Amino acid sequence: GAVVSQHPSWVICKSGTSVKIECRSLDFQATTMFWYRQFPKQSLMLMATSNEGSKATYEQGVEKDKFLINHASLTLSTLTVTSAHPEDSSFYICSATGGNGNQPQHFGDGTRLSIL
Amino acid sequence: GENVEQHPSTLSVQEGDSAVIKCTYSDSASNYFPWYKQELGKRPQLIIDIRSNVGEKKDQRIAVTLNKTAKHFSLHITETQPEDSAVYFCAASSGYGQNFVFGPGTRLSVLP
Numbered sequence: 645g646a647v648v649s650q651h652p653s654w655v656i657c658k659s660g661t662s663v664k665i666e667c668r669s670l671d672f673q674a675t676t677m678f679w680y681r682q683f684p685k686q687s688l689m690l691m692a693t694s695n696e697g698s699k700a701t702y703e704q705g706v707e708k709d710k711f712l713i714n715h716a717s718l719t720l721s722t723l724t725v726t727s728a729h730p731e732d733s734s735f736y737i738c739s740a741t742g743g744n745g746n747q748p749q750h751f752g753d754g755t756r757l758s759i760l
Numbered sequence: 761g762e763n764v765e766q767h768p769s770t771l772s773v774q775e776g777d778s779a780v781i782k783c784t785y786s787d788s789a790s791n792y793f794p795w796y797k798q799e800l801g802k803r804p805q806l807i808i809d810i811r812s813n814v815g816e817k818k819d820q821r822i823a824v825t826l827n828k829t830a831k832h833f834s835l836h837i838t839e840t841q842p843e844d845s846a847v848y849f850c851a852a853s854s855g856y857g858q859n860f861v862f863g864p865g866t867r868l869s870v871l872p
Contacts, residue, residue: 747856
């Protein structure tokens, strides 16, 4: 089946650091990728939707200058958390889908981000 | 926008009993309703889904029912086993590959 690889799986860094998370579709072309954030014991909340070659669409309340999303190819999207602070500590999960909205979504394994 | 509610937030059942989790949604344009199982620190895993043109779908011990008029759908797990213990999320979407709006989740504990 379709595989989405997310890297790194776990990162711990100091406050003020920028962190990049990669999401790759390994065996299909991901025309659309979604980035979700999940705080402990809470649900997944959509942060942004990215389409290959276009600017990402951010959900209300998500700062686009803080969470930089790049979807430069059909197999790779990156999320960069700039100047991360402890309140950004969370579980970040990407999902990817191909086709024109007629293909199922496949989730990555997630990245646990801890900011000290 | 879409709003998905889910009940109960926690559910404990004895092994072998059935478990039912209910969700409601607000946007009548939603037409795809997946259910995910998530274990601690892991990715959500799709366990069953249903489209709005179907009222019920079953896969072994798991079934989902949809009442589009009332805008609610339910997950039914029969003959529960300890390995069914996890957090379950329902979601609603306007399409198969569109962004999901997730419910708040139900923590299911199956007691041996």
